[in-house]
Amino acid sequence: MVWVRYVGGRLLALVLTVLVGSVVVFLVMKAAPGDPAVAALGESARPELVAAFRAKHNLDVPWALQYGRWLSGIARGDFGLSLTVASDRPIAGLIAARLPNTIFIGVMALLIAVILSLIAGTIAALRRGKLADTIATSLAAFGISMPDFWLSYVLILVFALGLGLFPAYGFIAPAQSFTGALYSGFLPALAVSAPLAAVFARTLRTSLLEAGNKDYVVAARSFGFHPAYVFVHWIFRNALIPYITIIGLQIRYILGGVVVIERIFGISGVGSLMVDGAFARDYPVVQACAVVFLVIVLSVNLVVDVVCSLLDPKRAR
Amino acid sequence: MAVLLRTLWSNRTARAGVIIVGLFLLAISVGGALMPYSATDMDFLNLLTPPAWTHPFGTDSFGRDVLTRVLLGGRVSLAISVTGVSLAAIIGIPAGLAAAWYGNPIDQLLMRCADLLFAFPSFVLALFLMVVLGFGVTNVILAIALVYVPIFARLARNLALTVREEAYVQAARLMGQSTARILGREILPNIMAPIMVQASISIAFGVIIEAGLSFLGLGVQPPTPSLGVIMADGREYFNQGPWVLTLAGLFISFGLLGLNLLGDGLRDLTDPKLREKTTS
């Protein structure tokens, strides 16, 4: 029962946050200078065209009513039609086409980052203060010191144009060809994973060190358990909680922090859609993307919290 | 100061960080003055000349010396990031302290706002603000601040919660000290170390946000150089003059590496939970 109430409460909070968030995004977009009609019809649009466009898209009614209509659409599962980014196309379709790309690259980057960080973080923690630690820590620090777009260009230069191992541009949707997606998504995923791996490794190192200092670990060691057993059974398990938490926190980065990388590699993702929408004043597209972001990020956070509390040894007993 | 430096020196990571940051600061503060060129004067006879002794980083498409621009740009980028992060700290820390001290409903309200901001990717958030406010330095600073306000607020709140019940805080309270005094004199100094760690890492990432925004053409206005502007220019003629993007990127990565190492080292040194216990 406690669980049901906890999760239920969190879900309610989630819905409320999404609602508030959508209002804020809506107001912010309205406050931005610029007119979707100009963006859609081009610089040559004449006044009567603009008026017709505004009437057709509900832009000529008070903003509260605009928001209300949009919200009632969402409640019915209707995200509305795009104004400028892909005029008159259903936004749900746009997002459905792009979300798999974003998720695919994101998951791939996550996997790369997790593998790299498990190695680097563990070595750094086990060899604390030694040369290996310094090297691993420095590599991690370097990972977040490189601007992502710069790294992308270096990767293209070396692996695509130089060695010819990977395509320089373009991404094949996973639905079309899974292997094609793996192949064409590798370089962008690598570029995305660099800062992720760095953050993960750093967190893992710290939490391993912290866990290694816990009294019960000190006690376990002094009881003469094998160090490897102590490491896996007590230290690592404890360190996993902050590690998973930090992975959960990076979901937002994966969803949209990679806009520039998407641009460079020609991946149509949700983050790019939202940014294109913002520039073209495509209000409903921006709103829809914001809702998608909020729902995914908050749900992932919820799942992470639940997983962590299951992992917590104090609970497991 | 001397004590702090000596402590930092004892940690290999922090030592590397201090050295790199020191070199970086030295380069951007006096380096520009040592260069015989101006960062903005165009020289149409020397367009895109490759690196050589006269121009160690080559020239850009307007014939400007890239090294001079990178040094000045580093100063501009760093200043923008530091200002943005400081602004975030000035707003975020008091908000976080207030949330911890007064509890609900202020706590709930602030943390829900932070949650909301946290749900959006920081770069998208920054971009968004630029679209609404328009382009330019001030708005880049505001965008960076907006990204970091929730981070500082949440950090300060969580840290303050852990020390709130400590004896010295309770003592100050019983002595009837004002809230502002307790927060400022008792709590803040005791939570400062992790905040400094966060700040050094944030400044590094702030430079990257600035670079990203300027890279998309939204940031610093010409002719002022920033690292992002230089890289954006460099990308445009990357095939003809690859040195502009490559060297500017290396320079920025080097400087930020120092900041990040410094942050790592600081964390190692200051986190009480990480102080090694003897196991014998």
Add this chain to the structure above:
Amino acid sequence: MSNGGLRRRDFLGSSAATIAATQLPFSYGAWAQGASTLRAGITGYNVINTLDPGKATLIPEFYVIWALYNGLMRLDANSNPTPDLAESVKADGNTLEFKLRTGVKFHDGSEMTSDDVKFTLERLLDDKFASPNKSKVSGLSAIEVPDASTVRLVTKEAFAPLLTFLANARTGTQVLSRKAVSAAGDDFGKKPVGTGAYSLKDWVPGERVSLAAFSGYFGGAPKIATIDMPLIAEESSGVTALLGGQIDLTSTAPFADIPNLEKNASITVLKQAGLNCRFVSLNHRKAPFDDPAFRRACSMAFDRNALVRAVLFGEGVTAHGLIPPSIGYAYGGNNRPLCTYDPAKAKAELAKSKYPNGAEAEILTWGQSWWKRMAEVFVAQCNQTLGTKFTVQVTEANTVFQRHKSGDYQGSIWGWLGLLDADEYLYDIIHSKGWRNFYGYSNPKVDDLLERARRELDQGKRGALYKEAENTMIEDMPVVPLFVSNVHNLMTKKVQGFKQLPYSNWGDQFANMSLS
């Protein structure tokens, strides 16, 4: 968590496919569908709103439209209109009589008749349809169709640019099928039906458009079966994609890359002076640009040759007027003293102006790339020569348009491209009633010359009128002409038959192309 198991099985299944795939020579996914697919990247753009010529405004929209439809006319290599859907055209005073080609089929199999032409033009003229391209045909007073293969267009007075406007270019007059448009209604822009060599196969907004060869095309079935057109927002990514072998042809190329690409033996670079003009638009309603002497001083204060070198990397020619060299009969050359760098004369002109000392002005521009760089060089040189305090304000295109239209600007980097007729370059831009005249320029003498040119059907005489109008206009320096940039296409060596025209043509060439 049961999903996890499913996903894992999917993954295993796919890795089995990996093994199978690696035994074949690796084919790069959807973009390599055999030799009969042309991968033609639309570079520099990622928005296509509609494929309805009557509604289209953006260049990438026309790139595709040119492949899907035909006009009564098309432009030949010298930008002169020649018959396309028309077999012949006869001009007689205010009347143009077109004999239509017979046996032309639309993509839906129906036959094109004079009624479809009438429908197309009436649709453009219909106020309710609100076409952005209406002004191109608004001179028409009657559309007569004496029989199924004859169309007679009557104008109130002679209107010289009309034939050009009826070509398969950026004017939206491509011939549509009455039946198909009526059937599709508002959706026609998404389900285009034309007479062109290709029909729409697939369209993923913001990502790609694919076309399929139309076997019933009146010019004979095209050789390439499929055209795949990814929308590549970054021009530089287009180059990367071409060099990396992911596309075969680009619609543009970044100026900076041209010198290096020309040295690359594996690709072909096509280039020529384009149909465009780039200028600094000056607001005559605001200081300091309300003073013609000050505007003239600015025009002589910077070196256009340096601008072409530093901004275009040499990929263009200096402009001393608004009409580009590709419109030969009206081109006034580039040796006007008022548009030549001359610091002494510039300072003398400045001294005569109302703002001799350090005038301040904000020059708007947008985005990154060369638009921004134009402003940078112009501002830096003006400041150096004249001691002015100009600054560059970079913002986004949307905001620049808005501020232009509302008159909320001092100066702005501006330009037009893809306009075809001299009339569009001068009447629209500097006639006091021209709709692109945002800066409030008005000179009765210029107005009169431009109106006369519209009525003059003799090309030689018409050209002389335009030259005179430009000579008159340049004294007032309503805008500061900068340069005409080259148009570029990049292709791999296997692409054959693409003929570049100065108006940045594209889809109209697909019918003649093949892959070796």
